[in-house]
Amino acid sequence: MVNKAVINLISGRPLILLFKQFGPVQQCTSRNFASKTYLLNEFFDHEHTFGKTELTPKFRPGRAWTQEELRLKSNSDLHKLWYVLLKERNMLLTMKEAYQIRNRSLPGPERIDNVKESMKNLEAVVHERNDAYLRLETGDSADPPMRTVTTPLGFTINQQAKEHYEPWEISGEKEYATPYLEGDVYLFQKLWKEKEHMKAEIESYDKEWAEMKTDPNTGIEEKRDYALFQRSFRRTYNRLDHLPKTFKPNGSETSDS
Amino acid sequence: MRLTGLLKFPRRKYAELGHLRHIPHEYIEKLKRAVPKKVYGNRFGAPPLIRWALPPDDYVPQSKPIYDSNIVNETIQREKRYHHTVLNHKFFEKRSHTVNAIPRDNWTFFPGDKVQVMVGKDKGRHGTVHTVVHETNCVYVEGLHTKLEYEEILKLHRLKEQPLFVDKNQVQLVDPIDGEPCTAEWILNSDQTEYVRISQRSGLEIPIPKSALRTTEYYTPETYIEVDDKDTPHNIVLKKTYKPKLCTFEQDIMEEQGIEDDREHKPTYWY
Numbered sequence: 422m423v424n425k426a427v428i429n430l431i432s433g434r435p436l437i438l439l440f441k442q443f444g445p446v447q448q449c450t451s452r453n454f455a456s457k458t459y460l461l462n463e464f465f466d467h468e469h470t471f472g473k474t475e476l477t478p479k480f481r482p483g484r485a486w487t488q489e490e491l492r493l494k495s496n497s498d499l500h501k502l503w504y505v506l507l508k509e510r511n512m513l514l515t516m517k518e519a520y521q522i523r524n525r526s527l528p529g530p531e532r533i534d535n536v537k538e539s540m541k542n543l544e545a546v547v548h549e550r551n552d553a554y555l556r557l558e559t560g561d562s563a564d565p566p567m568r569t570v571t572t573p574l575g576f577t578i579n580q581q582a583k584e585h586y587e588p589w590e591i592s593g594e595k596e597y598a599t600p601y602l603e604g605d606v607y608l609f610q611k612l613w614k615e616k617e618h619m620k621a622e623i624e625s626y627d628k629e630w631a632e633m634k635t636d637p638n639t640g641i642e643e644k645r646d647y648a649l650f651q652r653s654f655r656r657t658y659n660r661l662d663h664l665p666k667t668f669k670p671n672g673s674e675t676s677d678s
Numbered sequence: 679m680r681l682t683g684l685l686k687f688p689r690r691k692y693a694e695l696g697h698l699r700h701i702p703h704e705y706i707e708k709l710k711r712a713v714p715k716k717v718y719g720n721r722f723g724a725p726p727l728i729r730w731a732l733p734p735d736d737y738v739p740q741s742k743p744i745y746d747s748n749i750v751n752e753t754i755q756r757e758k759r760y761h762h763t764v765l766n767h768k769f770f771e772k773r774s775h776t777v778n779a780i781p782r783d784n785w786t787f788f789p790g791d792k793v794q795v796m797v798g799k800d801k802g803r804h805g806t807v808h809t810v811v812h813e814t815n816c817v818y819v820e821g822l823h824t825k826l827e828y829e830e831i832l833k834l835h836r837l838k839e840q841p842l843f844v845d846k847n848q849v850q851l852v853d854p855i856d857g858e859p860c861t862a863e864w865i866l867n868s869d870q871t872e873y874v875r876i877s878q879r880s881g882l883e884i885p886i887p888k889s890a891l892r893t894t895e896y897y898t899p900e901t902y903i904e905v906d907d908k909d910t911p912h913n914i915v916l917k918k919t920y921k922p923k924l925c926t927f928e929q930d931i932m933e934e935q936g937i938e939d940d941r942e943h944k945p946t947y948w949y
Contacts, residue, residue: 478903479903479905481895481905482905482908483700483895483902483904483905483908484700484701484702484895490915490916492920493915493917493918493919493920494918494919494920495919495921496923496930496931497930497931497934498919500927509908530705531701531702531705534704534705534708535702538703538704547927550926550927551927551928554924554925554926555926557924558924566948568949570723571723572722573722574721574723576722577723578723582948582949583948583949584946584947584948585946585947585949586946586947587947589947594949595949596949628774632774
């Protein structure tokens with residue numbers, strides 16, 4: 422029987438992935454092993470779908486699990502669901518490979534993305550729960566600890582901190598955090614920033630150029646009279662002050678009007 | 679229910695409706711082909727070099743549904759051209775995109791709606807919407823606003839429907855009371871439980887047609903065929919089994935499985 426109130430709650434008919442109430446792992450042996458390859462069959466899709474270009478509704482699973490639906494489930498259920506999803510993912514990837522070898526395409530390729538999305542949502546819900554508990558008990562979040570690091574080329578990036586057995590004074594493995602840049606690294610960073618600045622400038626000029634139109638009334642070609650493009654750019658700049666100023670498309674050369 | 683939950687406005691469910699509602703977002707992005715082909719990372723902190731199948735700033739939404747076979751072929755041809763120019767160090771002029779999509783909260787047209795065409799040779803005629811393309815604000819009406827086109831492969835002249843743009847008022851909803859064109863807006867109903875579409879002329883509700891609920895999986899939610907092995911029945915999905923506990927996910931699983939870990943954990947250092 423279809424419960425319409427339930428359908429309104431979730432705006433449609435969902436779901437994927439079988440969610441059998443498994444017992445603990447030991448109970449798996451109670452299954453009926455018909456042949457030696459029984460377990461390997463779980464890597465393959467239903468035989469009816471072999472060689473098809475499109476799946477019939479009977480073999481076409483529904484949408485992914487949403488985070489709201491997963492939040493209703495206990496940790497034990499989520500743990501089991503993860504492995505059900507993992508096995509389904511393995512099966513789909515095996516089938517994709519099998520079709521690719523035979524120069525065909527997998528029917529229903531959105532199934533792989535559905536499973537990925539379900540797993541991503543599951544991980545997010547588990548992280549949420551851990552985060553809530555850890556913040557309550559320790560004050561720290563469950564996110565991996567991050568730190569800023571300066572690479573040998575002088576870029577300052579945010580990286581995940583690594584776990585070590587000894588403090589950094591003893592192990593000596595700590596990466597630099599914004600040191601004083603010297604010599605080649607200093608020059609390299611200057612050149613990099615100059616290049617990025619020019620790229621942004623050229624992009625804004627291209628955008629303005631594309632938006633410029635010819636005036637149908639006066640017949641004046643705006644593009645032809647555009648002074649900026651009558652000369653080429655300098656090829657090298659020795660001072661940052663000499664770089665062309667950031668272009669403002671609405672023509673802010675005169676501050677009046 | 680918390681008080682803050684009650685004070686909030688209800689969710690605008692109509693904004694989520696669409697033919698591709700249950701298709702994963704990532705898959706739709708792949709159909710657009712504006713996906714990374716290869717990412718060259720590990721460049722000592724420099725931003726990674728991304729080689730695109732088709733650059734995302736070149737993506738311009740067409741007035742056709744994204745799964746249209748012609749669109750898919752065109753995209754693949756453009757992708758090949760882009761790849762060819764990149765390899766030969768030539769200049770590739772990207773398309774510029776100036777259409778602003780109407781926000782989904784303000785969108786009032788659905789498949790199955792009765793509308794009146796306001797432009798062209800079918801001006802004044804009533805028809806039913808069969809396809810809606812949100813990205814370019816256009817709508818296709820069944821059998822109206824057509825153009826005679828010649829297909830070379832099949833050697834046929836065919837009447838092909840042209841898109842009607844909502845933001846340019848080329849099509850308007852029909853008022854249920856008198857059949858005149860009208861504009862619609864969304865207001866909360868008397869119970870404050872859901873949003874309802876009313877015509878601004880008469881103030882009457884224009885109900886959402888049943889075709890609007892259609893997705894790639896079903897025509898209506900009731901007609902969906904559950905896959906035995908793969909689908910979880912809806913009553914099991916909505917069953918609440920979570921009981922909040924003061925422990926981490928890992929600790930809870932260990933308790934359930936009977937795993938005991940009495941090893942002494944030495945302090946570790948994060949840097």
